[in-house]
Amino acid sequence: MMTVARSRLRAVLARVGAQEDLNFLLTNRLPRRFATRFMGRFSRIEQPLVRDLSIATWRLFCDVDLRDAEETRFPSLHAAFVRALRPGARPVAPDPALLTSPSDAILGAHGRIEAGRLFQIKGLSYPLADLLGGDVTLARAHEGGCYATLRLTAGMYHRFHAPHDLHVESVRHIWGDTWNVNPIALKRVEALFCRNERAILRLRLAEGGHAVTLVPVAAILVAGLRLGFLPEGLALRETRGRTLLSAAHLAKGAEMGWFEHGSTIVVLAPPGFTLCPGLSVGSRLRVGEPLMRLPEPPIR
Structure with a gap:
C-alpha cells in the first residue's frame, strides 16, 4: 500500500514538472543546520505514537527494507536509521585482490x-x-x-x-x-x-x-x-x-x-x-x- 502511494505521489509531481525543483527547494532552500539539528533530536523521540508515525512516513517516501535488520522493532526513528544487520546479511568477498x-x-x-x-x-x-x-x-x-x-x-x-x-x-x-x-x-x-x-x-x-x-x-x-x-x-x-x-x-x-x-x-x-x-x-x-x-x- 505504501509503495502504491509513494508511486502515485511521484507521478503527480512528475506530471506537473515540479519533482526536481521541489526536491531541491525542500532540501536545500531551508535552514539546513537548523533542520539537521531538529531532525537529530526529533528522530530520537521514543514515544510510541511519534515513533510509529515517523517510521511510517520515512517508509512512505523512501525505499526501506528492514527484513535483514538484526532487530525487528525499534524504539525510535533514529534507531531504525542506524540499525545493525543480522549476522551473515552482507557476505564479504574474501579475495585479497x-x-x-x-x-x-x-x-x-x-x-x-x-x-x-x-x-x-x-x-x-x-x-x-x-x-x-x-x-x-x-x-x-x-x-x-x-x-x-x-x-x-x-x-x-x-x-x-x-x-x-x-x-x-x-x-x-x-x-x-x-x-x-x-x-x-x-x-x-x-x-x-x-x-x-x-x-x-x-x-x-x-x-x-x-x-x-x-x-x-x-x-x-x-x-x-x-x-x-x-x-x-x-x-x-x-x-x-x-x-x-x-x-x-x-x-x-x-x-x-x-x-x-x-x-x-x-x-x-x-x-x-x-x-x-x-x-x-x-x-x-x-x-x-x-x-x-x-x-x-x-x-x-
Missing part, C-alpha cells in the same frame, strides 16, 4: 584521478585537495589513481565497513555545510562535497601496504557521523580539525562507523587500482561486494 564496497550504495561518478580533479557529476569537476581539506600532499599521492563516489540513500543501511584488512592511520574531521547530496543537488551546487561536513580516513591495506583514503561526507538531516574504532565518547566535531592518529586494525568487512541518515562516501585509491568490470553509474552495491581490484603484485 579485491577492495570491497564499504557501504550499501549507488555508484556515482568514478574513474581516474587526473590533474588533481574528480568529477562530482558528468561535466562538473572539483579539486581533490579541496575535498581533503587543503592537503595537497595527500591529493598528489592519489594522482593517477582510481576513485568511486558511493551515495547512500535515506532508506539504505547506513553503517559502513572496512573494505579490506587494514590499519586506520589517522582521522581528520572537517567542519562544513549540510547540502543534500542527491543527483539534483550535485547538478546545481559546484564542489558540493568540498562544502559539506566530512571526515578523512587514511587507511593502510594489509595486502601490499597500499594507502587508501575514505571520505565520508555528511548531508542535510545527518545528525552525526560516528566512528566505532575511535575512543568511546569522542565527538568528531569537538576535535576542531585536528588530525587524530589511530592504531586501529580492522578485518575486511568489520564495522567502521555509521551515518545517522543517508549520505556519501568517496573512495580514493592510489595508482594501479581499477574499478571492477561491470560497474557503472547507477550500479547498486552492497557492503562487501567487489568495488576495485588491487594492482598485480610485482613478479619476484
Whole structure:
C-alpha cells in the first residue's frame, strides 16, 4: 500500500514538472543546520505514537527494507536509521585482490584521478585537495589513481565497513555545510562535497601496504557521523580539525562507523587500482561486494 502511494505521489509531481525543483527547494532552500539539528533530536523521540508515525512516513517516501535488520522493532526513528544487520546479511568477498564496497550504495561518478580533479557529476569537476581539506600532499599521492563516489540513500543501511584488512592511520574531521547530496543537488551546487561536513580516513591495506583514503561526507538531516574504532565518547566535531592518529586494525568487512541518515562516501585509491568490470553509474552495491581490484603484485 505504501509503495502504491509513494508511486502515485511521484507521478503527480512528475506530471506537473515540479519533482526536481521541489526536491531541491525542500532540501536545500531551508535552514539546513537548523533542520539537521531538529531532525537529530526529533528522530530520537521514543514515544510510541511519534515513533510509529515517523517510521511510517520515512517508509512512505523512501525505499526501506528492514527484513535483514538484526532487530525487528525499534524504539525510535533514529534507531531504525542506524540499525545493525543480522549476522551473515552482507557476505564479504574474501579475495585479497579485491577492495570491497564499504557501504550499501549507488555508484556515482568514478574513474581516474587526473590533474588533481574528480568529477562530482558528468561535466562538473572539483579539486581533490579541496575535498581533503587543503592537503595537497595527500591529493598528489592519489594522482593517477582510481576513485568511486558511493551515495547512500535515506532508506539504505547506513553503517559502513572496512573494505579490506587494514590499519586506520589517522582521522581528520572537517567542519562544513549540510547540502543534500542527491543527483539534483550535485547538478546545481559546484564542489558540493568540498562544502559539506566530512571526515578523512587514511587507511593502510594489509595486502601490499597500499594507502587508501575514505571520505565520508555528511548531508542535510545527518545528525552525526560516528566512528566505532575511535575512543568511546569522542565527538568528531569537538576535535576542531585536528588530525587524530589511530592504531586501529580492522578485518575486511568489520564495522567502521555509521551515518545517522543517508549520505556519501568517496573512495580514493592510489595508482594501479581499477574499478571492477561491470560497474557503472547507477550500479547498486552492497557492503562487501567487489568495488576495485588491487594492482598485480610485482613478479619476484
